Amino acid sequence: MFDFTSLEKFWNIAEKFVKGGYxxxxxxxxxxxxxxxxxxxxxxxxRKFFIEKITGAVREKTPNDHYTLHFAKALMQRQEIEEFVSSLMKEEEMLTKKAISLALEYLPQNVPKEVPDVSF
Known part of the structure; x- marks a missing residue:
C-alpha cells in the first residue's frame, strides 16, 4: 500500500547537492x-517548480517561501523521516487492514474493494 519511491528519489537528488554537485x-x-x-x-x-524549490532548499541560507522551506526542513529532518518510514513499513499490514475496515464502515456497498497506493 505504501510507496516511498518518490521520497527515495528526493533523497537521491538531495545527495547530489549535498556533495557539492548538481x-x-x-x-x-x-x-x-x-x-x-x-x-x-x-x-x-x-517540473521547473520542483527544480527551483529543491535547489533553493539546498542552496539558500534562509528559504523564504513555503515550498522551499518544506524541502529544507525535510533535508534537516532526514533521520527522523527515515525512522518514521521504517515504523510505517513495519506496521503496513495492520494499518492497511484498519484503514480498509474504517473506510468500509462509511462507504456504500458497491464501492470497489481495491486498495489504492499511497505515494510519498
Missing amino acids: PTEEDWENFFASKGYKVLTENEFS
Whole structure:
C-alpha cells in the first residue's frame, strides 16, 4: 500500500547537492518518473517548480517561501523521516487492514474493494 519511491528519489537528488554537485538530467527524469512526483507534475505543478524549490532548499541560507522551506526542513529532518518510514513499513499490514475496515464502515456497498497506493 505504501510507496516511498518518490521520497527515495528526493533523497537521491538531495545527495547530489549535498556533495557539492548538481543532479544530472537522468537524475531529474528518474525523480519525475516516480509515482508521487509524476502525479504532481501532471496535475498541479511544473517540473521547473520542483527544480527551483529543491535547489533553493539546498542552496539558500534562509528559504523564504513555503515550498522551499518544506524541502529544507525535510533535508534537516532526514533521520527522523527515515525512522518514521521504517515504523510505517513495519506496521503496513495492520494499518492497511484498519484503514480498509474504517473506510468500509462509511462507504456504500458497491464501492470497489481495491486498495489504492499511497505515494510519498
